[in-house]
Amino acid sequence: MTKKEKYLDLAKKSLARMDNSYKYFPEEDTPVFVKGKGVRLYDPDGKEYLDMVSGYSALNQGHTHPKIISSLLKQANRLTHTSATLSDAKVLLAEKLANMSPIPNTVVHFDIGGSRAVEGAKILTTAYTGKSKMISFNNSYHGRTAGSLSLYNADDFKDLLNVPKDYYKTHYPYCYRCPVGKKIESCNYQCLDKIQHILDNNNDIGGIIVEPALGSRGYIFPPQKFYKKIRRICDEHELLFISDEIQMGLGRLGAMFACDKFETIPDLILLSKSLAGGMWPLSAILGKKAIMERIGPGTLGSTFAGAPLACGVALTSIEVLENENLCEKSEIVGEYFLERLRDEFADHPLFGNIDGMGLAIGLELILEDGSPAGDLCEKIQHLSFKEGVLLQRGGPGKNIINMIPALIITKEEVEEFIGRFKKIIEQIH
Ligand SMILES: Cc1ncc(COP(=O)(O)O)c(C=O)c1O
Known part of the structure; x- marks a missing residue:
């Protein structure tokens, strides 16, 4: 029995007593990891994997970055947690984020994770506008707590959790499979017309919450003017523009803030994941002062929100993003990665759209008639474990392979991945 088999055996026994939240993979192929370094993961028998998921973009700085570890240890030796009082690390981090933020006079609120930041944005929007509902996009993902689930079309969970439906859903500009059947050259963003229709028929809407590219449900990238169009609609109707950059922020799209890529300033920016280098859960809402100060002390928050340990690590995690x-x-x-993938696979019959922005890339797998090849995508994901690659998949048809490696990945490592990926595709008949 290999060490990995021993761990799997143990996992099987414990999974029998746990819920099935972790049953994503076929049992015998489930990867078990004991070590991570840079863009690589290692299993108990020393087998190495290229990590193309990077903790769902929580490890933009890579696994076990020495500076981030050293900062974690230093802060742990000094001060880990207080109550709702201030700490030096929290003050410095708020100052740093406010200075970085594209929103003038940014005020920062800290919490412990992405879903909590989304819930905070909902509360702030209601307090500021007096309106409790939002417009959100098909195939978006904003979290799995009741408050965050109430803001988007999460069919998988809604009926089970009985959460309120505080959203109106509209189309995301998914140009490869246009939701309104148009061609990008001549569409004039007709997919966004539905927003106007929703606004004409409802007066309880306080904001629009949007991902700069669809993350957990896709790796689908909108055209360049999308954010500006949303900004204009928000301005015309006095709505708040909430940019959920929990997955696509902090360098993922090639800019510190994803909204910078679209040259647009939202009213609230939500960050989490790589904010504390994947070492400690932390989220932040960056917002206009007038919005952030609309609620009273204690309305938002939780025991560990903005803990000194998290904030100390976050200061170093941002420094690493900047200095490196x-x-x-x-x-x-x-750009190199996307070009190489297109060189290798654009003419291959299994591949449809190959798109990306920064180090977020989606590879769409298709059947002969062009429809989504979800089963094939699952097969490739599982075969990839054998070839030493960790991949994620998503998309409305569950047929999009997502590439989200750490931002430290080199062109040589990209080539290494492509070599392994070609071997995987050769095994498909
Ligand atoms: C865009 C987006 N918003 C919100 C969340 C929820 O974050 P968390 O899992 O930290 O609650 C995620 C997580 O994947 C996300 O990608």
Whole structure:
């Protein structure tokens, strides 16, 4: 029995007593990891994997970055947690984020994760506008707590959790499979007309919550003017524009803030995941002062929100993004990666759309008639474990392979991935 088999055996026994939240993979192929370094993961028998998921973009700085570990240990030795009082680390981090933020006079609120930031945005929007509902997009993902689920069309969970439906759903510009059947050259963003229709028929809407690219449900990238169009609609109707950058922020799209890529300033920006280098859960809402100060002390928050340990690590995690030019690298290496994938696979009959922005890339698998090849995508994901690659998949048809490597990935490592990926595709008949 290999060490991995021993762990799997143990996992099987414990999974029998646990819920099935972790049963994503076929049992014998489930990867078990004991070590991570840079863009690589290792199993108990020393087998190495290229990690193309990077903790769902929580590890933009890579696994076990020495500076982030050292910061974690330093902060742990000094101060880990207080009550709702201030700490030096929290003050410095708020100052740093406010200075970085594209929103003038940014005020920062900290919490412990993405879903909590989304719930906070909902509360702030209601307090500021007096209106409790939002417009959100098909195939978006904003979290799995009741408050975050209430803001988007999460069919998988809605009936089970009986959460309120505080949203109106509209089309995301998914140009490869246009939701309103148009061609990008001449569409004039007709997919967004539905927003006007919703606004004409309802007066309880306080904001629009949007992902800069569809993350957990896709790796689908909108055209360049999308954010500007949303900004204009929000301005015309006095709605708040909430940019959920929990997955696509902090360098992922090739800029510190995803909204920078679209040259647009939202009213609230939501961050989490790589904010504390994947070492400690932390989220932040960055917003206009007038909005952030509309609610009283204690309305938002939780025991560990903005803990000194998280904030100390976050200061270093941001420093690493800045000092190692990871936003720029994301843009340059991402472009190279996308081009190489197109070179290799654009003419292959199994591949449809190959698209990306920075180091977020989606590879769409299709059947002969062009429809989504979800089963094939699952097969490729599982075969990839054998070839030493960790991949994620998503999309409305569950047929999009997502690439979200750490932003430290080099062109050589991209080539290594492509070599392994070609071997995987050769095994498909
Ligand atoms: C865009 C987006 N919003 C919100 C969330 C929820 O974050 P968390 O899982 O930290 O609650 C996620 C998580 O994947 C996300 O990608």
